[in-house]
Amino acid sequence: MSILGTRVVRTEDPRLLTAGGTYVDDVRAPELAAAVRATFVRSPIAHAMVTGIDVSAALGAEGVVAVLTVADMDDLGPPPPPPEDGGDDEPGGEAAPVPLGGLWAEPLLAVDRVRFVGEPVAIVLTDDRYQGEDAAELVSVDYEPLPPVANAETALAGETLLFPGTKSNIAAMAGVTGNGSAGDGSIFDGCDVVVEQAIGNQRLAPVPMEGRAVAAAWADGKLTVWVSTQNAQISRFILAGALGLDPDAIRVIAPDVGGGFGAKIGIDRDGLIVAWAAKHTGRPVRWAETRSENMTGMTHGRAQRHVIKIGGTRDGRILAYALDVVQDTGAFPRMGGFLPSLTNLMATGPYAIGQVQASYRVVVTNTTPISAYRGAGRPEATAAVERAVDLFAAETGLDPGEVRRINLVPIDQFPYSTPSGATYDTGDYVTALDKVLAGAGYAELRAEQARRRERGDVLQLGIGLASYVEITAADAAGGETARLVVHGDGTATVYTGSSAHGQGHHTVWAMLVESELGIPMADVTVIHGDTDLIPAGVGTYASRSLQLGGVAVQKAAVDVKDQARLVAADLMEASEADLELDTERGVWQVRGDPATSRTWAEIAGHAGAEGLTAATNFTEGQPTFPFGTHLAVAEVDTETGKARLIRHVTVDDAGTVVSPVLAEGQRHGGIAQGVAQALLEEMVYDADGNPVTATLVDYAIITAAELPSFELLASETPTTVNPLGVKGIGEAGTIGATPATQNAVIDALGHLGVRHIDMPLTPNRVWAAINAAGENGGSR
Amino acid sequence: MKISMTVNGSEIGGEVPDRTLLVHFLREVAGLTAANVGCDTSSCGACTVLLDGRSVKSCTLLAAQADGRDVVTVEGLTSGPDDLHPMQRAFRAEHALQCGFCTPGMVMAAVSLLAENPSPTEEEVRTALEGNLCRCTGYHNIVRAVLAAARDGAASASPAAGQAAAASPAGPGRPA
Numbered sequence: 001m002s003i004l005g006t007r008v009v010r011t012e013d014p015r016l017l018t019a020g021g022t023y024v025d026d027v028r029a030p031e032l033a034a035a036v037r038a039t040f041v042r043s044p045i046a047h048a049m050v051t052g053i054d055v056s057a058a059l060g061a062e063g064v065v066a067v068l069t070v071a072d073m074d075d076l077g078p079p080p081p082p083p084e085d086g087g088d089d090e091p092g093g094e095a096a097p098v099p100l101g102g103l104w105a106e107p108l109l110a111v112d113r114v115r116f117v118g119e120p121v122a123i124v125l126t127d128d129r130y131q132g133e134d135a136a137e138l139v140s141v142d143y144e145p146l147p148p149v150a151n152a153e154t155a156l157a158g159e160t161l162l163f164p165g166t167k168s169n170i171a172a173m174a175g176v177t178g179n180g181s182a183g184d185g186s187i188f189d190g191c192d193v194v195v196e197q198a199i200g201n202q203r204l205a206p207v208p209m210e211g212r213a214v215a216a217a218w219a220d221g222k223l224t225v226w227v228s229t230q231n232a233q234i235s236r237f238i239l240a241g242a243l244g245l246d247p248d249a250i251r252v253i254a255p256d257v258g259g260g261f262g263a264k265i266g267i268d269r270d271g272l273i274v275a276w277a278a279k280h281t282g283r284p285v286r287w288a289e290t291r292s293e294n295m296t297g298m299t300h301g302r303a304q305r306h307v308i309k310i311g312g313t314r315d316g317r318i319l320a321y322a323l324d325v326v327q328d329t330g331a332f333p334r335m336g337g338f339l340p341s342l343t344n345l346m347a348t349g350p351y352a353i354g355q356v357q358a359s360y361r362v363v364v365t366n367t368t369p370i371s372a373y374r375g376a377g378r379p380e381a382t383a384a385v386e387r388a389v390d391l392f393a394a395e396t397g398l399d400p401g402e403v404r405r406i407n408l409v410p411i412d413q414f415p416y417s418t419p420s421g422a423t424y425d426t427g428d429y430v431t432a433l434d435k436v437l438a439g440a441g442y443a444e445l446r447a448e449q450a451r452r453r454e455r456g457d458v459l460q461l462g463i464g465l466a467s468y469v470e471i472t473a474a475d476a477a478g479g480e481t482a483r484l485v486v487h488g489d490g491t492a493t494v495y496t497g498s499s500a501h502g503q504g505h506h507t508v509w510a511m512l513v514e515s516e517l518g519i520p521m522a523d524v525t526v527i528h529g530d531t532d533l534i535p536a537g538v539g540t541y542a543s544r545s546l547q548l549g550g551v552a553v554q555k556a557a558v559d560v561k562d563q564a565r566l567v568a569a570d571l572m573e574a575s576e577a578d579l580e581l582d583t584e585r586g587v588w589q590v591r592g593d594p595a596t597s598r599t600w601a602e603i604a605g606h607a608g609a610e611g612l613t614a615a616t617n618f619t620e621g622q623p624t625f626p627f628g629t630h631l632a633v634a635e636v637d638t639e640t641g642k643a644r645l646i647r648h649v650t651v652d653d654a655g656t657v658v659s660p661v662l663a664e665g666q667r668h669g670g671i672a673q674g675v676a677q678a679l680l681e682e683m684v685y686d687a688d689g690n691p692v693t694a695t696l697v698d699y700a701i702i703t704a705a706e707l708p709s710f711e712l713l714a715s716e717t718p719t720t721v722n723p724l725g726v727k728g729i730g731e732a733g734t735i736g737a738t739p740a741t742q743n744a745v746i747d748a749l750g751h752l753g754v755r756h757i758d759m760p761l762t763p764n765r766v767w768a769a770i771n772a773a774g775e776n777g778g779s780r
Numbered sequence: 781m782k783i784s785m786t787v788n789g790s791e792i793g794g795e796v797p798d799r800t801l802l803v804h805f806l807r808e809v810a811g812l813t814a815a816n817v818g819c820d821t822s823s824c825g826a827c828t829v830l831l832d833g834r835s836v837k838s839c840t841l842l843a844a845q846a847d848g849r850d851v852v853t854v855e856g857l858t859s860g861p862d863d864l865h866p867m868q869r870a871f872r873a874e875h876a877l878q879c880g881f882c883t884p885g886m887v888m889a890a891v892s893l894l895a896e897n898p899s900p901t902e903e904e905v906r907t908a909l910e911g912n913l914c915r916c917t918g919y920h921n922i923v924r925a926v927l928a929a930a931r932d933g934a935a936s937a938s939p940a941a942g943q944a945a946a947a948s949p950a951g952p953g954r955p956a
Contacts, residue, residue, distance in 0.1 A: 009872050014861035016880035017868040020814025020854060023881065026807075130799060209818045209826055209881040209915050258816070258881030259915050291819035502879030502916050661875045665917060669878065672918030696823035696913070704919035705910040709902070733918070 002515045002583075004658050010507045011521065012500075021256030024213035024226045025288040031217040031224055036065045038274050038287035039132030041122035041139045042297070043114035046150065046366035046689025047162075048143035050110055050121065058124060058138040063131030066281050067139060069122045070109040075280060076244060103165045104364075106332040108242065108273050114143070115162055115331035116368050117691055118296030120270055123277055125285060148366045148689035152305055152328040155363035162331065162364045171333040175344065175359030176324075187320040187355035191311030195391045200758040201380045203303040203328070203683040205693075206373045207701055208501075210258020211294035214271040215286045216278035224251045225275050227267050230260040230499055231539025232529040235267040242272045243279060254529030257501035261673075262372030263298050264501065265335070265541050270297055295694040300683050301373020303328040304340065304380045310388040316398045316406045320355035323347045323384055327362045329370045336370030337362045342377030342474065347420050349385040350429045350469040350627055351407040356419040366689040372541060374673055375734040378470045386466045386739035387756065390746070394755060399446075400743070401437055404467050404629075405430060424469060424625040425719045425727075432651040432715055433467055436629040439713045440649040445633060453751050462634040462643075462748025466740035469627040472543035472654075472728025476721075479619035480544070481537045482552035484513065484560055486612040490586075490601030491523040494556075497537020497617075498549030499529050503730065504662045505545060509553045511659065516557035518586030519600055536617070543626075543728020546658060551722045552618035559614035564588065564603050571606045572598060624719045624727035626654040630671075630736035634744035638752070641767025643745040645675050646708055652732040653715040656725035663729050664712055670733015671710055676702035677734070678741035682760050700760075749773070783847040787812065788856025796843055802836075803827040805843035806853060814854045814884040818913065825912030828885035828892075829853045835892035837885075837911075854884035857891070866934035867891050867925075876925035878916035886912045890926045891934070898935035902927060 020026070055067040110121045122139050126132040147160040154160075155169040162169055188194050215226040223245060229235045232254040240247040257264065270289070278285040289297060305326040312318040325343050329336030340360035347358040393403040408429040409416050416424045442463070449461040481497035494509045510524035527533055538548070561581060568588040569576045580591045587597035604611040633647035648671055657663050680700040684693045693699040718725030738759070745761045746754060753773035757765055784793030787810050794809040806812045806829065815838055818826035827838040830852040857865040864872065867890050877883040886909070893900065893908045900908065905926045906919070914922060
């Protein structure tokens with residue numbers, strides 16, 4: 001029996017549990033023995049000209065090795081000049097490169113202005129970390145404040161521009177018509193019921209438990225960089241470009257990484273500065289940011305405003321849907337410039353809706369730049385359409401579950417092409433919905449809700465649904481690499497271009513080798529995240545690892561098996577066709593004759609000193625589209641507005657499950673982050689662009705005490721686009737759980753006249769919504 | 781200033797600046813890097829260790845406050861990766877860790893919890909671990925692991941159960 005699909009515990013764990021991982025700040029490599037500590041001087045102001053930097057006092061402080069500003073970056077050459085024709089003065093449009101260059105370019109250390117609180121202005125190198133904090137305080141920076149553009153509305157008004165020479169704060173846009181939103185509304189002609197709603201999808205801080213961390217050493221013309229990243233190879237590419245080095249002169253190592261969630265894709269500006277400082281000074285440099293630095297220095301996620309419009313028939317058929325997105329991308333158009341195109345692509349979710357209009361505008365503001373955060377554009381699409389479906393259901397008076405069932409893409413329609421341009425590979429959306437309704441006991445939940453309403457209980461019950469489809473491995477054509485070596489002693493080594501930061505790659509890649517070759521997991525070593533050993537690779541984001549990196553390992557194993565057959569035929573003096581691999585015992589033998597068996601050690605040894613090697617780069621013909629339904633049950637205290645999630649039931653179908661243990665773990669973590677967005681978390685700025693939730697005391701990261709245990713139901717609908725039949729599971733949780741939880745809380749208050757509340761559904765907001773509905777004539 | 785303490789059964793001393801935090805003493809003087817720094821507001825608990833048998837956030841104490849006292853970190857629970865403490869075993873069996881950054885602190889907080897309350901309810905576990913943040917697991921499997929460890933009698937294997945157990949570097953935390 002294959003090990004695939006069985007409940008294997010992780011090979012990573014004994015080390016992590018007994019010694020702790022080796023994260024960047026734990027690396028004790030000899031090259032770093034004399035490392036100095038880097039401390040950033042960051043802008044305390046959202047928008048200002050920098051008119052002077054005085055480092056003299058800091059230079060005299062104890063332990064200070066160097067204080068560096070942009071003036072010291074002359075070894076990088078001048079930044080590329082803006083194009084002569086003025087270039088990027090128009091919005092970048094749908095095909096805008098990310099990040100945008102030209103007039104929108106982001107410097108390393110601030111040049112003449114700062115655009116967000118936390119932007120790096122100078123870097124101080126000291127013998128130890130405490131000295132660095134003292135010395136950074138002594139760097140005196142003169143700021144001449146500019147009017148802050150603290151939010152998307154101010155950005156759109158355009159009275160203050162962030163980038164001189166541009167004509168507006170809109171960095172990219174698509175699908176926007178003359179009236180500033182999607183279409184002219186004519187798609188709703190003929191709808192009996194039309195509902196429109198403005199919806200916020202608030203800014204979140206990713207908060208991986210390990211913040212950003214970089215260590216760098218320059219020696220003998222080679223730069224070695226340890227970085228807490230999801231992508232060692234991409235980091236090397238970015239470093240080479242930023243520092244003007246040949247990629248071969250750079251080695252990037254991603255040691256253990258303490259969570260990423262999209263915010264550690266590649267290496268960011270701060271990391272580049274640290275690497276530059278090491279090269280510039282010739283001293284090895286270490287930097288591990290503080291949490292307060294992390295809350296404004298690491299990219300944020302989400303930060304979209306939606307206007308949705310949904311229309312259909314009285315009996316529940318949805319005919320038309322419009323989605324307009326305003327993406328606040330923060331101070332520089334990094335990946336935030338790209339996210340709303342994914343939101344538009346996935347606008348209609350799992351529903352067969354004939355008429356769709358989707359549009360977006362990306363605006364720059366004086367806030368921390370936006371990038372990917374678990375889901376990256378798809379949770380926003382799902383949140384919008386799932387609120388829309390509930391609003392439509394409320395308007396028609398139909399059950400939200402029934403409205404979903406009527407409109408879900410039916411099983412006989414796959415592959416299904418949406419009006420917004422996606423092609424859903426495989427799915428069984430109605431079954432996912434029905435499984436969840438049955439598993440949760442939907443009818444009984446509704447009955448309990450009715451009883452509480454009847455009694456007028458203070459604690460009201462809400463049931464929230466979210467059916468979703470999402471896109472994983474959106475860059476399927478980018479592929480992933482694997483190299484597999486079976487050594488002369490019968491053990492194997494996998495070199496993967498994918499990169500782990502908690503997902504359990506080492507366990508699953510070893511399972512794949514054992515399954516294909518019969519070499520026991522314990523004899524399989526997996527290596528990732530070292531560009532000297534693995535020069536080509538992409539890494540981990542967009543729920544791509546298993547379906548690209550995992551399949552690459554499996555294909556390499558098949559290749560090794562083919563080679564081994566030839567070697568075995570030679571060794572055993574038998575015909576290739578007569579040989580078989582017994583994967584239970586991990587031996588080759590003449591078909592049906594165990595007495596002839598030869599081990600992998602014998603075969604690989606016979607193949608030569610190098611053993612057997614296969615290298616692959618697996619690309620998929622198209623992305624995959626996992627789907628599912630989440631059902632949340634919330635209890636809402638109608639006197640205080642306090643909402644609490646009490647149950648969460650889900651089907652998350654990501655095709656064939658290779659490791660149930662790890663797939664469940666991914667779902668759990670995503671659900672918690674989704675519930676956190678729905679109920680608690682928001683990165684808040686005041687009107688001057690000052691972050692007011694910049695520590696874990698102020699930012700309401702979710703804890704164990706605020707969550708129930710989750711009820712996961714199994715479902716596997718394989719994809720046909722890769723041989724393992726797998727899709728991505730890493731982001732399903734945030735995509736499904738966020739709107740299910742939001743819908744549950746609002747559902748609890750439906751009888752009071754509440755139709756919508758923006759996230760996070762804090763007691764204050766819920767209480768205010770209850771009271772506003774009461775004033776508007778809702779019954780209590 | 782010069783300080784000295786027992787860390788995982790060994791005497792560790794050194795000359796450190798007065799303001800040195802216990803977590804930095806452990807990481808940079810004692811060379812024990814399992815306890816991590818995940819915040820600067822005593823919110824996350826990634827730095828949790830046992831001080832005289834009780835869990836503390838080692839980023840919130842000066843090293844000087846631990847002078848002459850007994851510290852156990854996750855490295856001190858067992859002799860190594862082939863020898864898991866019942867709590868570590870439960871964490872592995874229940875997949876209660878992903879990236880691993882919160883894990884050393886989470887395990888120590890859980891060990892401390894069972895020392896005080898050997899058979900907690902799910903709600904008691906969730907409340908007790910409120911000061912330890914995890915961004916990967918949604919806490920689901922952490923809670924299951926702590927409950928499973930409690931069922932397996934992990935409390936009696938805990939160095940938190942007694943000062944004597946913590947005094948031997950190889951001994952503490954071994955399953956009986």
